[in-house]
Amino acid sequence: MTQQQRKDEHIYWAEKFYHEKENSLEGIRFIHQGLPKIDVEGVDIQTHLFDKVQAAPFYINAMTGGTTKAKDINQQLAWVAKRANIALALGSASIVTREEETLSSFLIAKEELQEGTFIGNIGLEYEPSMIEDVANRLEVDAMQVHINVAQELFMPEGNRTFSSWKKHLSMLSTLPFPVIIKEVGFGMSGETFTELIENNIQYVDLSGRGGTNFAQIEIARSNHRTENLATWGQTTAESLLEAQPFLNDLQIFASGGIQSPLDVVKCMALGAQSVGVAGYFLHFLLEHGKEKTLDEVLRWQEEIRLLYTLLNCKNHKELQYTNLFLSDHLQHWYNTRQIGQENFACRNKK
């Protein structure tokens, strides 16, 4: 199996399992209030990412590159991202280090995006000097460095050596561009956030369980792994709770199972800087094409504005004080993990 075949298989299986999701964000509810004091036109949902202004607090997250099909997808995603003025992250560029001719499948997105926010992606198994080389060749605004230990271990041909990660991690903060440490759908813990801060990491994409599931995908590809591993990892909601004590030290990007503007707003209310969407927009693009995907992204932007109004919040900061009701499971998680004292249901009474 070549790396190129694997890339296309990931698209195939992600699409095949698209409808099998567990929306962990259902465990977070807003409390409706009937007396708003603001106007829709006074709501500001713009976001700043890496010194560039984005129209809305969500971006298209890392998916693909390296094959003819991936090139076509990247070009279409970039076409959408540019017109909607949102950031685009591309799939892992590790393939470029081995197969030079695959570079164009990534650069095509840069050409399409022009001045738009462009985020590269590669694994922590790579030496920081190599990560820098790839980032320079792609001319990115920031680089996601993925930590995908569960995926690798569930993948028959996956990596089995992780002892170099600690050293690589300790060197990433010296790179001359922003580095985002990113999961791939297994979520993060307070312990991981602490270690990232100790290594001077500022940006994290906690990519939790709940959407595209690489345990399920790799189990399906290998055809012989045990099914019970398909629920490995923290959901996006659990990961966001884990992140609460670290919101002053880390800029948190939330992703994993984001299916709607309401999901975006829930993540923002729990302190995210922005929210990543992968599988949903890939599925939409493959089903409906780039024009309708752009319409959908613009619809999300408008609906987020309406939801902020409904919550009586003019901006992201105010949203972080809005009241939230957590499911028994999430409240139990928060208490059992001794994360903090926050009473999410009465935040604006502070």
Ligand SMILES: Cc1cc2nc3c(=O)[nH]c(=O)nc-3n(C[C@H](O)[C@H](O)[C@H](O)COP(=O)(O)O)c2cc1C
């Ligand atoms: C087809 C596909 C390929 C992916 N490839 C990568 C990758 O190369 N690097 C990475 O960090 N994440 C990769 N991801 C993971 C996503 O960026 C995201 O973390 C995960 O899919 C959860 O988000 P979702 O539920 O919105 O899909 C991929 C996702 C999909 C659907």
